Amino acid sequence: xxxxARRRLVRxxxxxxxxxxxxxxxxxAVFPFxxxxxxxxxxxxxxxxxGTVLSHIPWIFNAPPTMEHVELLFRQTLYLVWVKNTxxxxxxxxxxxxLLAVPAGYALARLAGRWGERLGIGVFLTYLVxxxxxxxxxxxxxxxxxxxxxxxxxxxxxxxxxxxFCTWLMMGFFRSIPRDIEEQxxxxxxxxxxxxxxxxxxxxxxxxxxATIFAFTLVLQDFVYALTFISAxxxxxxxxxxxxxxVRGDVFYWGSLMxxxxxxxxxxxxxxxxxxxxxxxxxxxxxxxx
Amino acid sequence: MALPSRVSPGAAALAVSFRRxxxxxREDWLARLMLAPALLYVAALxxxxxxxxxxxxxxxxxxxxxxxxxxxxxxxxxxxxxxxFQRAVWNTLRFTLVSQVxxxxxxxxAAYVLSAAFAGRRIVRFLxxxxxxxxxxxxxxxxxxxxxxxxxxxxxxxxxxxxxxxWLYWFGDPALATIAIITVHVWRMFPFATVITLAGMSSIPQxxxxxxxxxxxxxxxxxxxxxxxxxxxxxxxxxxxxxVFTSTDLSVVYLLTRGGPYNSTHVLASLAFxxxxxxxxxxxxxxxxxxxxPVLVVVAVLMLRTARRAEVGT
Amino acid sequence: MMEPAGFVEIRNLHRHFGDVRAVDGVExxxxxxxxxxxxxxxxCGKTTLMRMxxxxxxxxxxxxxxxxxxxxxxxxxxARGIAMVFQSYALYPHKTAFENIAFPLEAMxxxxxxxxxxxxxxxxxxxxxxxxxxxPRQLSGGERQRVALSRAVVxxxxxxxxxxxxxxxxxxxxxxxxxxLKELQRELGTTTIYVTHDQVEAMGLGDRIAVMNKGRVQQVxxxxxxxxxxxxxxxxxxxGSPPMNLLKQDGDVILGFRPENFFPHEVVxxxxxxxxxxxxxxxxxxxxxxxxxxxVPEGAHDDxxxxxxxxxxxxxxxxxGETHLFAVPRQALRRFDPTxxxxxxxxxx
Numbered sequence: 001x002x003x004x005a006r007r008r009l010v011r012x013x014x015x016x017x018x019x020x021x022x023x024x025x026x027x028x029a030v031f032p033f034x035x036x037x038x039x040x041x042x043x044x045x046x047x048x049x050x051g052t053v054l055s056h057i058p059w060i061f062n063a064p065p066t067m068e069h070v071e072l073l074f075r076q077t078l079y080l081v082w083v084k085n086t087x088x089x090x091x092x093x094x095x096x097x098x099l100l101a102v103p104a105g106y107a108l109a110r111l112a113g114r115w116g117e118r119l120g121i122g123v124f125l126t127y128l129v130x131x132x133x134x135x136x137x138x139x140x141x142x143x144x145x146x147x148x149x150x151x152x153x154x155x156x157x158x159x160x161x162x163x164x165f166c167t168w169l170m171m172g173f174f175r176s177i178p179r180d181i182e183e184q185x186x187x188x189x190x191x192x193x194x195x196x197x198x199x200x201x202x203x204x205x206x207x208x209x210x211a212t213i214f215a216f217t218l219v220l221q222d223f224v225y226a227l228t229f230i231s232a233x234x235x236x237x238x239x240x241x242x243x244x245x246x247v248r249g250d251v252f253y254w255g256s257l258m259x260x261x262x263x264x265x266x267x268x269x270x271x272x273x274x275x276x277x278x279x280x281x282x283x284x285x286x287x288x289x290x
Numbered sequence: 291m292a293l294p295s296r297v298s299p300g301a302a303a304l305a306v307s308f309r310r311x312x313x314x315x316r317e318d319w320l321a322r323l324m325l326a327p328a329l330l331y332v333a334a335l336x337x338x339x340x341x342x343x344x345x346x347x348x349x350x351x352x353x354x355x356x357x358x359x360x361x362x363x364x365x366x367x368x369x370x371x372x373x374x375f376q377r378a379v380w381n382t383l384r385f386t387l388v389s390q391v392x393x394x395x396x397x398x399x400a401a402y403v404l405s406a407a408f409a410g411r412r413i414v415r416f417l418x419x420x421x422x423x424x425x426x427x428x429x430x431x432x433x434x435x436x437x438x439x440x441x442x443x444x445x446x447x448x449x450x451x452x453x454x455x456x457w458l459y460w461f462g463d464p465a466l467a468t469i470a471i472i473t474v475h476v477w478r479m480f481p482f483a484t485v486i487t488l489a490g491m492s493s494i495p496q497x498x499x500x501x502x503x504x505x506x507x508x509x510x511x512x513x514x515x516x517x518x519x520x521x522x523x524x525x526x527x528x529x530x531x532x533x534v535f536t537s538t539d540l541s542v543v544y545l546l547t548r549g550g551p552y553n554s555t556h557v558l559a560s561l562a563f564x565x566x567x568x569x570x571x572x573x574x575x576x577x578x579x580x581x582x583x584p585v586l587v588v589v590a591v592l593m594l595r596t597a598r599r600a601e602v603g604t
Numbered sequence: 605m606m607e608p609a610g611f612v613e614i615r616n617l618h619r620h621f622g623d624v625r626a627v628d629g630v631e632x633x634x635x636x637x638x639x640x641x642x643x644x645x646x647x648c649g650k651t652t653l654m655r656m657x658x659x660x661x662x663x664x665x666x667x668x669x670x671x672x673x674x675x676x677x678x679x680x681x682x683a684r685g686i687a688m689v690f691q692s693y694a695l696y697p698h699k700t701a702f703e704n705i706a707f708p709l710e711a712m713x714x715x716x717x718x719x720x721x722x723x724x725x726x727x728x729x730x731x732x733x734x735x736x737x738x739x740p741r742q743l744s745g746g747e748r749q750r751v752a753l754s755r756a757v758v759x760x761x762x763x764x765x766x767x768x769x770x771x772x773x774x775x776x777x778x779x780x781x782x783x784x785l786k787e788l789q790r791e792l793g794t795t796t797i798y799v800t801h802d803q804v805e806a807m808g809l810g811d812r813i814a815v816m817n818k819g820r821v822q823q824v825x826x827x828x829x830x831x832x833x834x835x836x837x838x839x840x841x842x843x844g845s846p847p848m849n850l851l852k853q854d855g856d857v858i859l860g861f862r863p864e865n866f867f868p869h870e871v872v873x874x875x876x877x878x879x880x881x882x883x884x885x886x887x888x889x890x891x892x893x894x895x896x897x898x899x900v901p902e903g904a905h906d907d908x909x910x911x912x913x914x915x916x917x918x919x920x921x922x923x924x925g926e927t928h929l930f931a932v933p934r935q936a937l938r939r940f941d942p943t944x945x946x947x948x949x950x951x952x953x
Contacts, residue, residue: 021403022414025396029418029481032432035443039435051438051446052457058443104328111321119325125590126336130538132559133583136566136576137342143356160335163328183660184694186681188755189711193314202698223427223541224559228567243431243545254435261432265424272423273416280489315680 033262040259041065047255069255070263079260081234082241085151089237090219092155097162097215102208104163105170106196110182120171127164131224134160139228153229154222154237162218166211169279173207174200210278213271220268238264346576353570365577374553378561379581384468385557386537386585389475393532394525396476397483398518404484405491422481430545433474437461437546464554467547471555474546475536483528490524491517526596530589537585558582610669611636611795612657612763617666619652626652628819630666639789639796641810643803645842649819650799654765657797659684671762682711687761691768693752695740701727701751702736708759726754729788746777753785757792764789764796770805782808803843807831815839834860834938837945846896846911850940851881851904857948858940863896863913865936868920869929878931883910885924897922899930 038061039047046063049056056062073079108120138157147153177200185195201208219237226240233245242260246253313319347366350359369375404415421429436443437460448454460470494517502512518525540559543549549556549564556564558581566575610633619627627649634640642650655661657668659681668675675684687708695704705723714722727733730750740748749769756764770778770785786809789796800806806813807827814824815838823835834840834848840860841847849866851859859879872878883899886909897912912930914920922928939948 015408018403018406018408021399022408022410025400025403026414026417028477029421032429032436032477033420033424035436036432048441050440051442052449054446054450058441058446100328100331103324107321107324111317112325116321119329121594123328123332125593126332128534128586128590128593129336129340130534130582130586132538132540132562133343133579133586134336134339136562136572136579137339137346139353139567140342140346140351140356140572141339143354157335159331163331164336167328178692178694180690180692180694181696183658183681184688184690185696185707186660187658187684187686187688188708189682189759191312191314191680191682192317192320194711199696217423220425223425223544224563227540227544227563239425239427243427258432258435261424261428265420265428268425269420269423273419276419276485280485310683311678311680315682 033265036258036262036265039254040069040256040262041067042255043068044255070259073256073259073263077246077256077260078234078236078241079238079246082236082238083264085235086220086237086239089151089154089158090216093158093162093219094212094215096155096159097166098208098211100159100163101166101211102170102201102204104167106174106200106204108167109171109174110179111192120168123164124168127161127168131161131222135224135228138225142229147229149230149232149235151230151235154219154225157225157229158219158222162215165218166215169211169214170204170207173204173210177203206278210275213275214279217268217272220264343576343580346572347580349573349576351572351576353567353572361573365574369574369577374556375561375578377554378556378558378578381468381555382537382557382559382582382585385472385475386533389472389479389536390529390532392472392476393480393483394529396480397487397528398521398525400480400484401487401491404488418481418484420481421478422485426478426539427541427545429478430474430542433470433477434546437470461547462551464551467551467555471542471546474542475539478542479532479536483525483532486528486531487521487525490521493524494520523596526592530593530596533589534586538582610634611638611671612797613667613669614653614657615667615669617653617656617668618664619649619656619661620664625819627656627663630816630819630821632814632821632824634795634797636795637793639786639798639809639811641806641813642797642799642816643806643810643813643842644801644816646801648816650801650816651767653816654767654797654799657763658686658688658765685762686765687756687759687763688765688767689749689752689756689769691771693740693748693769693772695748695751695755697740699739700736701732701738701740701743701754704740704751705736705755705758708755712759722758723754726758729757730754745773746781749773749781753788757788757794761794764794764798766796766798768800768802771800771802778805785809803845807843815842817842833947835947837940840938840940846913848938849910851901851908851910852942856942858942858945860938860940861932861936863911864915866910866912866930866932867914867918868912868922869931870920871918872931872933877934879934879937880929880931881910882927883912883930884927885922888922888924892916899928902927 038059042061043063043066046061049058051058104123108116108123112119142148142153142157145153145156147156181203182195182199185199186192190198220239222237223239223243226237227244230236230240233241236245238260242257242264246257246260345358348360348362348364350361350364351357400418404411404418435441439459439461442458442460444460445454445458448458458466460466498516498520499512502516507516537557538559539557540563543555543557543560544563547555549560558578562575562579564575565578566572569575612632612634614630614632617627617630618625630649630653632640642653644650652661656663657670657675659675659679662677670684670686695701696707699707702723705726706719709719709722723736724733727736730753732747732750732754735743735747735751740751743751749772752769766785770781773781782805798806798809800809810827812824813827813830815822815830817838823830823839825833830839831843834843837850837858837860840850844862846863848860848862853859869880882902883897884902885897885899887898889896889898893916895914895916895918897914898909899912901908901910910930940946941948
C-alpha cells in the first residue's frame with residue numbers, strides 16, 4: 001500500500017469511528033423516548049407479549065399502530081387537568097421569579113460592586129440547597145400556612161429555586177451588556193433607573209426570555225415538592241400525576257402512560273434545546289468576571 | 291468664541307429642573323431596593339426552612355400536628371445504628387460516585403465527538419440533550435417500564451444476543467436494581483455534562499492545539515497534557531452539579547424501586563421521605579435528610595475554589 | 605473660595621483605588637472654547653480623570669468646576685451639560701441611527717417635531733442623513749463614529765469629552781477624521797477635552813496638551829512648547845518619534861536634544877555654535893523621507909544609544925561600523941536634573 005493510500009484509509013476509518021461513536025451516544029440518549037413512542041402507539045396484543053417470546057420482536061410495530069392509548073389519555077384520565085394545573089402554576093411562578101430575579105440580577109451585575117460579587121455567589125449557592133433537604137421543614141411551614149393540598153403551596157415554594165437560578169442567569173446576561181452603553185445613556189440625560197428601563201431591559205430581553213423558559217422547565221421538573229404537598233389527584237401537576245396517578249393497580253396502563261410521557265417531554269425538550277446556547281452563555285458569562 | 295445659539299432656552303431651563311440627583315441616580319440605594327425582594331424571599335423561604343430542618347431533627351415532631359417536642363439527640367441515636375440508614379448512606383455515596391465517574395468519561399468522549407465537524411451534528415446534539423430536558427419523573431417512569439419484570443425490552447435484546455440466558459428481574463435483585471438506578475442517573479446527567487464540557491472546549495484557543503501538533507504531540511498526549519488540564523475547571527463544575535443532582539435525587543429511586551428490594555436501594559432522600567412523610571415522623575426524616583448536608587458543604591467549598599481559580603486564570 | 609479662572613477647572617483632584625493612586629492631585633484649567641488634549645501612556649490616569657469630569661467616577665477628594673459652578677457628587681452625569689464620545693462609540697444597538705441621535709433630546713422632553721429637525725440637522729452636518737433608518741450593526745466604523753458625533757453635538761453641550769474616539773478607525777480614515785473633528789470643534793467653539801495616547805493625534809488636534817503620567821499632570825502647554833521645551837525627561841521621551849536623546853554628562857546634568865537636531869559634522873556651517881559627539885555607528889535605517897542613524901557616543905559612561913534623524917536632503921555618506929563626528933546646535937540643547945528629571949532653566953521656557 002502506498003503511504004498516500006494508507007493515509008486515506010486511516011482517514012476513512014477515523015470518519016467511520018466518529019460516526020459510530022456519535023450513533024452510539026445518540027442511541028443511548030434517545031432509546032427511552034423511542035420506547036415511549038412505540039408503547040404509546042402499539043396495540044395491546046402487540047405490546048403485552050412477554051420478553052421471553054424471542055420470536056416476537058418488540059422494537060417494531062408488529063401490528064398496525066393505534067391511537068387508542070392517546071384517546072384514553074385525553075378522554076378518560078385527568079391528564080389535561082394536570083397540564084392546565086402545571087401551566088397555571090408555572091405562569092405564576094414565572095411572574096414571581098422575573099419580578100424578583102431581574103432587578104436582583106441587575107443590581108448584582110452593576111450596582112453592588114465588590115460585595116455584589118460575593119452576594120451573587122451566595123445566591124447561587126442557595127440554588128444548590130436541594131428540595132430533599134427542605135421538603136420536610138416545608139411540609140411543616142405549609143401546614144402552618146394552611147396550604148396543604150393547595151396549588152398555592154407550590155407557587156410559594158417553587159421560587160425558592162427559580163429565583164436564585166434566574167438571578168444568577170440574569171446577572172450573567174446583564175454583565176454582557178457593555179458598560180459604555182449604559183454610561184453613555186447616563187451622560188445623554190438619564191438617571192440610572194431610567195437607563196435600566198430604556199436601555200438595559202430592551203437589550204436584556206433575550207436573557208429574560210431565557211430565564212422565563214428555564215423557570216418554567218424547573219417547575220416542570222419538580223417531583224419532590226409536588227409529591228410532598230399535593231395528594232388530591234385533580235390538583236396534581238403533570239410531573240406528579242403521570243407517574244403517581246396514572247398507574248392503577250394491576251391494570252396495564254403503559255400505553256397511555258408512555259403517551260403522556262412522550263407528549264409532555266417532547267415540546268419541553270424542543271424549547272429547551274432552542275435556548276440551551278443562551279443558557280450556557282448566561283451561566284458562563286456569570287462565571288467569568290465582567 | 292462661543293456661538294450665541296449654543297444653549298437653547300428650553301435646554302437651559304431643563305438643566306435647572308433636574309440638576310440635583312434623586313433616588314433614581316443613587317446607585318447604592320437602587321442596589322438595595324432592587325436586591326431586597328429577592329434576598330428577603332430567599333432568606334425567608336430557604337433560610338428559615340433550613341434552620342427549621344436543623345430544629346426538626348432534634349424534635350419529635352409528627353406530620354399532621356403542629357407539636358414541637360424537643361428530644362435532643364434521640365433521632366440521631368435511633369437512625370445511626372439502623373442498618374437501613376447505614377445502607378442508605380452507603381447507597382447515596384455509591385450511586386453518586388459510580389454514576390459521576392461514568393458521566394465524566396461519557397461526557398468528555400461525547401464532547402470530543404460533537405466538537406468534530408460532521409453532517410448531522412446539530413441533530414445529534416439535539417437528541418443528546420433530550421434526557422436532560424425531559425422531566426425527571428417522566429423519564430424515570432419510562433425506565434421503569436423498560437426494566438419491567440415481564441416485558442423488559444432489554445431482557446429480550448440480551449436473550450436474543452446471548453448476553454444472558456436467564457431472565458433478569460431488575461427490581462427483584464439488589465445488584466441489578468443498583469445497576470438500573472445508576473444507568474438512569476448516568477443517562478440523565480451525561481448530556482448536561484457534555485454540553486458544559488463542549489462549551490469549555492470551544493473556549494480553548496485553537497492555536498494551543500495547533501502548537502501542540504507542531505510540537506509533535508499525538509492525540510493522547512494532547513488529550514491528557516493539553517486539553518484535559520485546560521478543561522479541568524469546567525469539568526469540575528459539571529461534576530459538582532452532577533454530584534448535587536444525583537446525591538439528592540428522590541424521584542429515580544422512588545419511582546424505580548421505592549427503595550426495594552428488601553429496602554436495599556434506599557438513598558438518604560428516599561429514606562427521609564419514607565420516614566418523614568409516609569411514616570409521619572418528621573423529626574426522624576429531618577435527621578436523615580440532614581446527612582446530605584456534608585456532601586453539599588464539600589461541593590460548595592469545591593465550587594468556590596474552582597471559581598476562584600478560574601478567576602485567577604483569566 | 606477663589607473664583608475659578610477656566611471654564612473647566614480642576615483642583616487638587618484625587619482618585620485612589622486602594623493603594624493605587626490613579627489620579628494623584630491634578631490641577632488643570634481649561635479655557636472656554638479650547639480643545640485640550642490629555643495625553644499619556646495607558647494607565648496614566650487620563651481616562652479616570654475624564655470619567656470624573658463626566659460624573660461616571662467619584663473623586664476621592666478635590667473639586668471640579670464647569671462654567672464657574674462646582675460639580676460635586678450630587679450632580680449626576682445627566683445634569684452636567686456634557687456630551688461624551690466613547691472609544692467604542694457606545695451606540696445603542698437596539699435603536700436606529702435616528703433614535704440614537706434623538707435619545708439625548710428625548711431626555712430633555714423636547715417636542716417630536718423639534719427633535720426631528722435637530723437630528724436631521726446634525727446628521728446632515730456629518731453626511732449621514734441617508735443612514736438614519738439603519739441600526740448600528742448595519743453601519744461601517746466611520747459611519748458609526750459619525751452617528752456618535754451627531755449624538756454628541758445635537759443637544760449643544762457645555763463641554764465635549766472625547767475618549768480616544770478615533771482609535772477604532774483605520775489609519776487613512778483617522779487622518780481625515782482628525783481634520784474634520786478639529787474643524788467641527790472650531791466651528792462650534794465648544795470647550796473640549798480629548799483623551800488619547802497617540803502623540804500625533806495630540807499634537808495635531810490640541811490647542812494645548814496636558815501630558816500625564818502616574819496620575820499627575822507633567823506639563824501643560826501648546827504642542828510646540830511641550831515638544832520644544834519638555835518640562836522633564838518623561839515628557840521629553842514620551843513625545844517625539846524617535847524620542848529625545850538623553851545623555852548623562854559629567855557635572856550632574858542630563859543633556860537632551862531631538863534626533864532631528866543631530867547632524868553629521870560636515871553639514872554644520874562654520875561659525876555655528878555646536879556641541880560635538882563622536883558616534884560609533886551601529887545601525888542605519890532608511891525610511892524614505894528620512895534616515896535614522898543609531899550610534900554609541902565614545903567615552904559615554906553608560907550604555908546609551910543616540911539617534912540622528914536625518915532628512916533626505918542631508919546626503920553625507922555614513923556607513924555602519926564607522927566612527928563619525930556629529931553635532932547639535934547649542935540652542936537645541938536642553939538640560940535636565942539627573943535625580944529629579946526636571947528641566948533646568950536655560951531661560952528658554
